[in-house]
Structure formats: structure tokens, C-alpha cells
Amino acid sequence: MDRQRLSSIAHSHHPIAAPVSGVNVNRLLRRAGRRPAARILDLGCGEATWALQALAHHPDGHADGVDLNPYALERAAEAAAVRGLADRLTLHERDARSYVPDGDYDLVLCVGSTHAFGGFGGTLELAGRHVDPDGILMVGEGFWPVPPTPAALAALGAKPDDHTDLAGLVDAAEQAGWTPVYGHVSDVAEWDDYEWSWTGSLTEWALDNPGHPDATDAFAAAREHRDQWLRGYRGVLGFVTLVLRRT
Secondary structure (H helix, E strand, O other), X not given: OOHHHHHHHHOOOOOOOOOOOHHHHHHHHHHHOOOOOOEEEEEOOOOOHHHHHHHHHOOOOEEEEEEOXXXXXXXXXXXXXXXXXXXXXXXXXXXXXXXOOOOOEEEEEEEOOHHHHOOHHHHHHHOHHHEEEEEEEEEEEXXXXXXXXXXXXXXXXXXXXXXXXXXXXXXXXXHOOEEEEEEEEOOHHHHHHHXXXXXXHHHHHHHHOOOOOOHHHHHHHHHHHHHHHHXXXXXXXXXXXXXXXEO
């Protein structure tokens, strides 16, 4: 099954596309928002849920959303139209690395999409270059709250040094010239809601479309992901969203 279509289906009941609740999305955006007419950039925006919600906090602002997934961008455009924000959101179907903006942004978001830049360090460098000197960079990234187990590493296809602990992540940000002014560590309930939504959305789609040529693959992908989560990285992989300013 096409991975972009699979991802779009999997996130259909959780368009935030990260283990963060709606309440905490708003809390983070309130801490990041300082200008009513802010320019906002969401790199790896998916369905642009973060960008659209940011526009609610910046009533005179404009947002650009960048993603490679055409299915997600189609949903983003539909959501913007429903919310009356189509004229304040511009969507770009392209690699986030190659996005060339027209000027700097007051708020740059990259939550759960740091892989697009090769990890946390690359995101600070490459996404950070789009941030106005007094602006905010908001990054959501994984970390090890406990030492990673062999089962977690196998499930994630990861190595121990793919992530640090939370203190190490903050140290890496400061070494790169950024300092946290706020942060949110996702709790177990947020993780569980995200994972149940991801696997459940795929499973429901497969059950509702038994004759579709992708139904078997979708069902298998949901089951594999659920096993990797429940038997592998649940409680081992953490997620933090950092609100960063230049030091």
C-alpha cells in the first residue's frame, strides 16, 4: 500500500499527527504566540492541523504548510475551507528541505517531522534558518525517558544513540544556539490515544472496504504497528514539544 495514502488514513481520526492532545496543542501555541499578524511556517505539516490552529491564535496571520503527502494536503485544504481560513493558508507540495521562503517567519513548526531534516540537530539548523531573529521555533521530537530495551529498539528499527534522554535533548538545543522557553512532555494517555487512533483508523478502513485491493495490506500494517507499540516501545519512547528561542 502506498505509504503516503496509508499515513493519511492512519491519521484520519488524529490529524494532530503527534502524541499531543488538542488542549496541549493550544497551550503550546499560546506560549509561542506573541504577534497577531504572525507569519507561520509548518514544515512536514500533514493535514496542517497545527498551522490552522496557530492561525486561530494569530487572527491577522498567514501560514505556509509544506509536505510531500498529496492526500494530507488535500485534507488540509478542505479543513481550511471549512474553517474559513483558506485565504490565510498556503500549501506547498514539496520536500521541506528544499522550501525557499519569501522572508523570515515569526513561528516555525516542525512537530513529529524531524526525520525530514535527518533528526533533531538537522531540524534546528535547517528549519531554524527560516525563523525571524526574535521568532519561535517549535520542535516535537522523541527521546528516551528510560534506557531503550532491545524490544523497543527492534520495534522502532532504532539504535540507542538515535535519541538522547530529555536533558540531552535540551543540551543539544542549547549547543545549537536555541533555548527552551516552554516545553510539553506527552504523557501515556496522549501516546495511547495517538497509537489507538493510528492503528484503529487503518483497521476500520480495512474492515469497511473489504473488497479494496489495499485492505489486506492496511489491516496487516495496523496489526504490525500495534504489536510494535504494545510489545516494544510503549513506555520506552517519549515525546517532547519544545518552544525555542535563539539564545
